[in-house]
Amino acid sequence: RPGAAEWVPQDPALRDVEDLRAAARDCRGCELWEPATQVVFSAGAPSGRLALVGEQPGDQEDRRGVPFVGPAGRLLQAAVEEAGIAREDVYVTNAVKHFRFTQSAPGNRRVHATPDAGHVTACRPWLAAELAAVDPDVVVVLGATAGRALLGPSFRVTKERGRVLERETSRGPKRFVATIHPSAVLRTPDDQREEARAGLVADLRVAAEALG
């Protein structure tokens, strides 16, 4: 796995979100590009004050080329609204830009497979470049994979969620708020799902307050 760095434009004049999106189509930084339909780069406001970082595209995102358009995305969008965050403030992306899945036979359902640490490392140059371009005030870390990508391998979402963490970045100190991934809410048993969803909204409210 060479990692994405050699596909990320080096010229500072070619590093806005649209430039990065175009360049990412050719990325061969790890093996995930090959079985996937296409790269899924990001969506939303290219200078959004708040960035939401998920794990990787899912089945529907892979087909459509747009992040968070499937069931987890709908849940997330509703939670963002409920937390009082304006859509025009939000940039959305993923730690890993290609869909990793298993499939028992061609034509069968493609089943989500969590990207491993090597995929996260390989793809991180894209995430670093886009966050440098967008320069959000607050970064919302959705789940363990985004946590690993942004806050390091020892980061524990369950321990650190729901509060403002300040970390040094290439654009100076930045605020991060970690929370559970919306897919985790969907996987929660019926009788506890509303509580899980409310927890996601409460953490997003912390991010909204940090935005001011």
Ligand code: URA
């Ligand atoms: N889950 C993610 O983490 N990202 C998406 O884009 C969709 C589902």
Ligand code: SF4
């Ligand atoms: Fe490149 Fe990331 Fe796709 Fe791997 S997952 S090929 S590093 S864009």
